[in-house]
Amino acid sequence: MRGAVIVLGLLGVTSGGALHLIHLPATSNVPENAPPATLVHEFSVNLSVSLSPVMPGFPMVVNPSPFTEAFRVNRLSGTNFEVVTTGKEQLDFETGPKIFDLQIYVKDDVGVTDLQVLTVQVTDVNEPPHFQGNLAQGLNLYVVERANPGFIYQVEAFDPEDTSRNIPLSHFLISPSKHFRMSANGTLFSTTELDFEAGHKSFYLLMGVRDSGNLEASAVLQVTIVNINDETPRFISPRRDYSIPEELRPGTIVANITAEDPDDEGFPGHLLYSITTISSYLVIDQLTGTIQVAQRLDRDVGELRQNPIISLEVLVRDRPSGGQENRIQITFTVEDINDNPATCRKLTFSIMLTERAANGTLLLDLNKFCFDDDSEAPNNKFNFTMPSGVGSSRRFSQHPAGSGRIVLIGDLDYENPSNLAAGNKYSVIIQVQDVSPPYYKSNIYVSILTSPENEFPLIFDRPSYMFDVSETRPARTRVGGVRATDADLPQRSVVYSISSGGASLRYPNIFWINPKTGELQLVTKADHETTPVHILTVEAANGEDTSSVTVTVNIIGENDEKPVCTPEFYFMAIPVDLKVGTNIQNFKLTCTDFDSSPRSFRYAIGSGNINSHFTFSPNAGSNVTRLLLASHFDYAGGLDKIWDYKLLVYITDDNLLFGRRNAKALVETGTVTLSIKVAPYPTSIITTAPRPRITYQVLKENTYSPSAWYVPFITTLGSMLLVGLLGSLTVLLTKAIYRHCSSMTRKDKKQLMKKGEMKNVKRQALVESVQMNTVFDGEAADPVTGETYEFNSKTGARKWKVPLTQLPNWPEPRPQPRDTAAEGPFTKHAAK
DSSP states (O other): OHHHHHHHHHHHHHHTTSOEEESOSEEEEEETTOOTTOEEEEEEEEOOTTOOOBOTTOSEEEEEESOOSSEEEEEOSSSEEEEEEOSSSOOOTTTSOSEEEEEEEEEBTTSOEEEEEEEEEEEOOOOOOEEOGGGGTOEEEEEETTOOSSEEEEOOEEOHHHHHTTOOOEEEESSOOSSEEEOTTSEEEEOSOOOTTTTOOEEEEEEEEEOTTOOEEEEEEEEEEEOOSOSOOEEOOOOOEEEEESSOOTTOEEEEOOEEOGGGGTSTTOEEEEEOSOOSSEEEOTTTOEEEEOSOOOTTSHHHHHOOEEEEEEEEEETTTTSOEEEEEEEEEEEOOOOOOEEESOSEEEEEEETTOOTTOEEEEGGGTEEEOOSSTTTTOEEEOOOBOTTTTTTEEESSTTSOEEEEOSOOOTTOHHHHHTTTEEEEEEEEEESSTTOOEEEEEEEEEEEOOOOSOEEESSSEEEEEEETTOOTTOEEEEOOEEEOSSSOOOOEEEEEEOOOOSSOSOSEEEOTTTOEEEESSOOOTTTOSEEEEEEEEEOSSOEEEEEEEEEEEOOSOOOOEEEOSEEEEEEETTOOTTOEEEEEEEEEEOTTSOGGGEEEEEOTTOGGGOEEEESOBSOSEEEEEEOSOOOTTTTSOOOSEEEEEEEEEEOOOOTTOTTOOOOOOEEEEEEEEEEEOOOOOOOOSSOOOOOOOOOOOOOOOOGGGTHHHHHHHHHHHHHHHHHHHHHHHHHHHHHHHHHHHHHHHTOOOOOHHHHHHHHHHHHHHHHHHHOOOOEEEEOTTTOOEEEEOTTTOOEEESSOOSSOOOOOOOOOOOOOTTTOSHHHHHHHO
């Protein structure tokens, strides 16, 4: 025994030098569902020989099996520790692991460590049952009223111990109710028929569940009764018969049908009213039940005249459609009143009388047009009042009185001043009045018009008219005005027109007259030079008479024509050494102006006359002037540098309008463009050394390609067609010459001509045939003179349609002396 103690002591001394855990390894128990910080096991640490303390954070749980975070180590002192629950994971005996192996690891400051295992066993604890699903927080069930007693809901509960061992739970109602019961297995039943209208709207049931260990749980279940449409509406308005007067306005309320529905609490105000019988007179508001007039209730016409009783069947239905309904019969009697005045089929009459109608003439008999629609006397009786109207008492009356016969008793002369004051129009008012209250009256309006006679002719206020207008006035210028009147009343509107005159060569109508006012206007500018005086015939008509008058329009001449010169464009070529003062190529400019004298022209060269080499002589006072060289050219000295001159010539008149009236200081300007080419000196060749001569020889070879077979074919075909065409033209020309020769022979009865003469004849026939073929198929206006000329659209031939007063003279330039040194393309062009 003593030896064993000595061995253990030696072992303690030997082992006392190392760091190790005391009370570990070990096995401990912890109940399921233990709250956080529940003690699991206590242990201590035996420090090493160095007495180094345990490092902060140690001991700790490492590598738990199975892995869990449900445990941790708490420090009680420097060497005492405990293992507790963390609460991070729920320890559940039924669903989770039952044993955990926790490795407790410790380490001191010098690095000495130890590791031991703590086995933790989870012990089972009896838990109370609990309700599942929404029932745990409270459930609201909806049950339709008047449902048969029986099953309502199956309660679901769970107990961790009893459910796993298939031990049934016990269900019960903690607050008993006579309308509900619950079986032990949790089935909820209704024991009575639930009626919403009887006050059974909602029930609160407290349910309980108990396990085998007498642990209980409870929950609240709300049962709400759903109201359904199961009650029939009931009418509460006692009245069934109504009397209403006729002629009520549409929309007038004549009855108010009301009903109630026991289901109103579920459907407040949801009643619909309707009329099942067909009625066009009355309608019902489907929401309020008020019956209103839909259209006019006329007791005296239609079906109400035969039967004034309206029977309706009112149907009330609760909403939604297809629910409960009820019906009621309602009768309306339409009472007759005196609401119709005496009526005439025509209340407005228009009568036309000539101004010479005789007194006593019957104008109108109103008895043939008036009646009363009232069905019963005395409402359908009426009479006529005396006629009235301003100015009608001395002209119209009833004869006999009250008979409604309107007769003429006065004078209707249209020109009578008193009748003119009345406008020759009279209005007669007659009233048709009921003989019983409320004495309705109807007015009859008779309009009497006097028809005038045509007694006076339509005449102009002047026997003739004369107006002056300047030829420069634009279109729509007022020339003057005419006026025609008729003494007949009422005066008719006069329509004016130009029946003749007012035409020119270019315009069919120069003047236009306003058909309503008679104002004469220009359609376009008038030309004094063409027609200085226009004589028009203006016609006036008013539908009955027609009259005409002569209107003379004098066109006042103005200086509105530009000078026109020929040629307008011209090209000249001159040598550089042309003498000063020479008339260049004998060129002369001939100008005309329709409204200016030949002495009124002035000539000036605008742009292009560089260094003033050119001038016109004379430069004013003549309509013919010539172009002269004013100064010699100096190309060698560098004064002149250009060889081509383009002169823009301005021709102005000085407004000397001799013998013209109302002459105004107007100036018109025409232009002419001249192109002048200056030919340089002949080039002198000074040979200083022989220059090599280069000869270029171009050789051309025509080769045939088989792929170009169409070239000879087309060439041959075109040649054949050309030969045929020339032959046809020759035949036609021969026939024409023969016909011409034959006609000349028969006319002159001469002998055959000689061969030389025959040639002349052929030449004449050729010229004549060309003239026959020249057909002028178009017209145009010359931009310079404004005159119209005809032209052939194919050949370009032209001729003046109307001969001009002075045709332009187009001179041909004389040929200049040929200078081989200066001869060039410009000289050839000028010669052409």
